[in-house]
Amino acid sequence: MASAREMRLRIRSVRNIAQVTRALEAVSASRGRKAMQAVMATRPYATKAWQVLKHIAKQPGHENLHPLLTRRPEVRNTLVVVISGDRGLAGAYNANVIRFVLRRFGSYPNPVYYITVGRKGRDLLLRRRQKVVAEFSNLPAAPSFADVSAIGRLAVDEFLEGRADEVFIVYTDFVNMIRQETVVKKLLPLEVDKEERVEAFNSARPSIAATYIYEPSERLILDEIVPRFTALQVYQAILESLASEHAARMVTMRNANENALELVEQLKLEYNKVRQQTITSDMLDIVGGANALEQGQQRPMAE
Amino acid sequence: MTIRCEIVAQDRMVYQDDVDIVILPGAEGEMGVLPHHAPLLTTLKYGVVKVRKQGREEIFTVAGGIAEVQPEVVTILTDAAENIEEIDVARAEQARQRAQEMLVKGVPMDTDAYLTIEAALRRSNLRLEAVRRYRKGATGLPTEK
Numbered sequence: 001m002a003s004a005r006e007m008r009l010r011i012r013s014v015r016n017i018a019q020v021t022r023a024l025e026a027v028s029a030s031r032g033r034k035a036m037q038a039v040m041a042t043r044p045y046a047t048k049a050w051q052v053l054k055h056i057a058k059q060p061g062h063e064n065l066h067p068l069l070t071r072r073p074e075v076r077n078t079l080v081v082v083i084s085g086d087r088g089l090a091g092a093y094n095a096n097v098i099r100f101v102l103r104r105f106g107s108y109p110n111p112v113y114y115i116t117v118g119r120k121g122r123d124l125l126l127r128r129r130q131k132v133v134a135e136f137s138n139l140p141a142a143p144s145f146a147d148v149s150a151i152g153r154l155a156v157d158e159f160l161e162g163r164a165d166e167v168f169i170v171y172t173d174f175v176n177m178i179r180q181e182t183v184v185k186k187l188l189p190l191e192v193d194k195e196e197r198v199e200a201f202n203s204a205r206p207s208i209a210a211t212y213i214y215e216p217s218e219r220l221i222l223d224e225i226v227p228r229f230t231a232l233q234v235y236q237a238i239l240e241s242l243a244s245e246h247a248a249r250m251v252t253m254r255n256a257n258e259n260a261l262e263l264v265e266q267l268k269l270e271y272n273k274v275r276q277q278t279i280t281s282d283m284l285d286i287v288g289g290a291n292a293l294e295q296g297q298q299r300p301m302a303e
Numbered sequence: 304m305t306i307r308c309e310i311v312a313q314d315r316m317v318y319q320d321d322v323d324i325v326i327l328p329g330a331e332g333e334m335g336v337l338p339h340h341a342p343l344l345t346t347l348k349y350g351v352v353k354v355r356k357q358g359r360e361e362i363f364t365v366a367g368g369i370a371e372v373q374p375e376v377v378t379i380l381t382d383a384a385e386n387i388e389e390i391d392v393a394r395a396e397q398a399r400q401r402a403q404e405m406l407v408k409g410v411p412m413d414t415d416a417y418l419t420i421e422a423a424l425r426r427s428n429l430r431l432e433a434v435r436r437y438r439k440g441a442t443g444l445p446t447e448k
């Protein structure tokens with residue numbers, strides 16, 4: 001058994017770990033909340049923009065509205081934007097993203113290449129010998145739209161220049177503090193006629209299919225709104241992922257904190273045992289010594 | 304007879320109400336939109352949106368974007384929008400100076416950075432201009448309050 005001194009040191013270091021994990025937990029909790037608020041704040045714009053796009057799509061003769069809305073007959077190359085974290089210590093968060101990507105796109109019928117957001121995703125994909133053409137890492141803790149709009153623009157360019165015929169985004173959807181789901185969403189071509197992703201914001205109003213007057217032109221308006229909408233989707237995905245990462249880290253850190261405290265208890269118990277044992281043996285020594293002395297003294301006193 | 308007006312910035316819902324008339328800074332000129340207007344889509348210039356309701360007028364700055372007009376609703380989607388009453392003149396002035404300095408000091412190589420600064424400059428100019436022209440009793444200086 002270790003000496004009492006060694007054990008004291010060990011207890012102190014485990015206590016420090018507990019403190020660090022508790023601090024990290026608190027930081028993640030507040031950052032996660034902020035990221036979530038940021039997602040919420042972008043929702044009205046996204047829903048409204050989506051509504052406008054849908055109205056345009058309802059116009060007669062809308063098949064070839066805009067290149068970004070046109071599905072290509074043959075898919076030769078697929079681009080996947082993968083959103084992960086820059087840092088570890090977040091439980092299975094990063095591993096889940098990569099596992100999902102490999103399962104979904106590992107045996108895809110056509111070549112797939114990637115743009116990664118976050119250092120962990122980049123490293124893990126490169127280790128698996130995947131083709132990563134661009135990477136964005138070290139995003140600020142609370143990215144603004146301007147910080148990430150380049151990612152959306154890059155995806156749009158890849159698509160428009162024909163290097164990719166479809167673009168997906170893989171991110172982690174924040175369900176609640178204990179549940180995050182890795183999901184995939186089609187970014188381009190934008191499928192306006194599908195109903196899926198629209199939460200009814202003002203659904204009472206029937207959408208009208210009358211023909212629009214365009215100023216200055218239909219093309220210019222779509223040029224304005226479609227790439228922006230794509231960038232916004234990327235932005236939202238990043239914020240969702242960020243919230244998820246923080247939530248995952250928070251839970252991981254809470255567990256680590258609990259484990260550390262439990263370990264401290266165990267060590268304390270052992271330490272006390274060791275301490276008691278030393279005391280007992282010291283006492284025995286003293287008592288033994290005292291007895292011996294007493295006996296030595298009694299003899300002369302009896303005379 | 305009213306028309307619903309929604310002004311949505313990228314990061315929040317700025318305004319939402321039933322109003323009598325909406326005046327927009329359209330790409331091809333300023334236009335007033337009354338209830339039962341024909342469906343219309345237009346891009347917007349940097350400028351102000353005026354909203355009138357029962358004789359009271361509210362004014363918003365918008366940094367470009369688009370407007371969708373339907374007979375019963377006008378939706379304005381923009382990067383940034385503010386009610387001119389809530390613009391902080393001192394802050395806008397500071398932002399303008401900062402942006403100008405950055406552009407004077409050296410034009411960043413990267414187009415993105417350049418565009419961001421330029422947009423910031425245009426936004427601050429727009430805000431200051433709008434406050435000077437439209438805010439009651441304001442001179443463009445942070446004198447009130």
